[in-house]
Amino acid sequence: MEVEVLKLDNLGRGITYINDKICFIENALPTEIIEIEITKETSKYIEAKVIKYIKKSPLRIEEECPYSNICGGCNLNHMCFNEENKFKLDKVKSIMKKYANIDTNLVEGIIYHDRNNYRNKLTMHGKDNEIGLYKEKSNEIIPIQSCLIVNPKINEIIKLLNNTTKKVNKIIIKTSNDNSKIMLKIDGSIDNIDILKKLCSVLILNDQYILENKTIETNIGNKKYLEGIDSFFQINNTLTKELYDEVLINVKDKKYKTILDLYCGTGTIGIYVSDYVKEVIGIDYNESNIDDANKNKDLNNVNNIRFICDKVENKIDTFNDIDLVIVDPPRAGLDEKTRKYLKEINSKEIIYVSCDPITLARDIKDLDTYKVKYIKVFNMFPRTYHIESLLVLEKKDA
Ligand SMILES: C[S@@+](CC[C@H](N)C(=O)[O-])C[C@H]1O[C@@H](n2cnc3c(N)ncnc32)[C@H](O)[C@@H]1O
Incomplete structure (x- = not known):
């Protein structure tokens, strides 16, 4: 079915109407003409996915992230930053x-x-020897090599963990805002912990603190803040x-x-x-x-x-x-x-x-x-x- 996208909803999904019923479409921008397939229909609304872009919006950009529309983290990858x-x-x-x-x-x-490298925290999940992010609305793990929105130090840790033999359930990586200090929490087992000991300021393995530090320090303006693994910090x-x-x-x-x-x-x-x-x-x-x-x-x-x-x-x-x-x-x-x-x-x-x-x-x-x-x-x-x-x-x- 061919439709024209009329506007966006609050979640950034395209909106069109099919027989007067509202239809939400992920990854669709206003003015685009698209071919869609209905994925869900209730008495109140329809959800659909794009099969083909017939006319694209000038505000659409190339999606740089290989996990776009898969991991469920960033749903506006296709929209230029101004827009x-x-x-x-x-x-x-x-x-x-x-x-x-x-x-x-x-x-x-x-x-x-x-737009990139702004996040100081990432939570990942693991299965067998792989680590990654949950697929949108599921517990299926999408293995990742890096993530566009996190601090470069977090990507260094992801790369290192990908190259190490491990069996982990969950990983939390936090960095200081200046990207100089890393806090890493691993639930599971991992080879070659010595490299991680050298890289991290705080290292927690199965709730045991491996190094002396329990917090990392970040500056905001003229104030300094300590942050533990379980405490809230603006990301x-x-x-x-x-x-x-x-x-x-x-x-x-x-x-x-x-x-x-x-x-x-x-x-x-x-x-x-x-x-x-x-x-x-x-x-x-x-x-x-x-x-x-x-x-x-x-x-x-x-x-x-x-x-x-x-x-x-x-x-x-x-x-x-x-x-x-x-x-x-x-x-x-x-x-x-x-x-x-x-x-x-x-x-x-x-x-x-x-x-x-x-x-x-x-x-x-x-x-x-x-x-x-x-x-x-x-x-x-x-x-x-x-x-x-x-x-x-x-x-x-x-
Ligand atoms: C958005 S964070 C704000 C943190 C802080 N203002 C900052 O800028 O880092 C919301 C905080 O509310 C706390 N919280 C949630 N519900 C609460 C409640 N009913 N009473 C007290 N604190 C609560 C959470 O623990 C969390 O630290």
């Missing part, structure tokens, strides 16, 4: 308008760096600084007394802004994160920050006199209790860092005692449909 950034900016604008009735002029722009090497700087702009010169850093991970944002406030309180429910947050506090000689290891929703109603709340929740966004409390709290502003514009829009709509000052979009995850946004809210009666 990807435009798609992501438009996506945030339309979600904000549709679900929270926010003026799209408040979405100020998109900030982006490199983009360079753009994280821009994101944190945008938070900082909204804290500097405000002379805030107390600020909350909710969903604080390893305390990175709270520590980043700590020079400009009297007191910061960070909350995260993950013990490894809070362990590393306390180490980061000491590493940077910060004396005005304390961390609480608990769920935000368990603690949120215990604070008074908060000047600013920074939230950076997981994709699920804020829970009902947290939203209710944030509506009532006397915070002058809220800085909301979000990795899911849909839950962001839901939460903003509910936080109706605040109005949106501006939104900036950060392309932290090039080649994928994922996007980070930073939104500043101010109290309506401030």
Whole structure:
């Protein structure tokens, strides 16, 4: 069946209509004429795959990755980077308008760096003597030789592991943002561990730390951060600084007394802004994160920050006199209790860092005692449909 692609959905899939029913097609760009085969049909929608491109979009580019459309990691490999950034900016604008009735002029722009080598973490899986990534929506392993979006050091480790005899289930590779230090966790058995000992700063084999170090250190701006294998760390090497700087702009010169850093991970944002406030309180429910947050506090000689290891929703109603709340929740966004409390709290502003514009829009709509000052979009995850946004809210009666 021949169809014309009309627009993109939020996941970057092409959209067309077949007998008035919406049809989603992976790897299809607007204006393209394609021959498709239907792969799924329900009462509400159709999914199809491309059999042949009859007319290609000028915005389509050659896919450099040999695992494109197989590993499921990067679904926008076929879209030129300018178009990807435009798609992501438009996506945030339309979600904000549709679900929270926010003026799209408040979405100020998109900030982006490199399309390649931006990731400081990769999780791989193994079977027999092979290692690779899971095939999209399955547990089948696609062996890989390298990955375009990770730090070069991660590719060095992949190459080395590919040339070594092994039997592993899972591998996690993390690097410092300057690409100088490697942390490697292997579940399984591997020959020639001595080479890995020389290359890595942290080496974990079946939960045993083989070397002295348990963390690697990364710099963001003028702060240093330690990161363990189980703790959360923003995955983009360079753009994280821009994101944190945008938070900082909204804290500097405000002379805030107390600020909350909710969903604080390893305390990175709270520590980043700590020079400009009297007191910061960070909350995260993950013990490894809070362990590393306390180490980061000491590493940077910060004396005005304390961390609480608990769920935000368990603690949120215990604070008074908060000047600013920074939230950076997981994709699920804020829970009902947290939203209710944030509506009532006397915070002058809220800085909301979000990795899911849909839950962001839901939460903003509910936080109706605040109005949106501006939104900036950060392309932290090039080649994928994922996007980070930073939104500043101010109290309506401030
Ligand atoms: C997107 S990360 C933010 C990390 C941090 N702001 C940063 O920039 O590195 C979200 C964090 O929320 C934490 N988290 C998820 N649900 C939570 C909850 N209900 N209460 C407290 N922390 C939670 C996770 O452990 C994770 O560290």
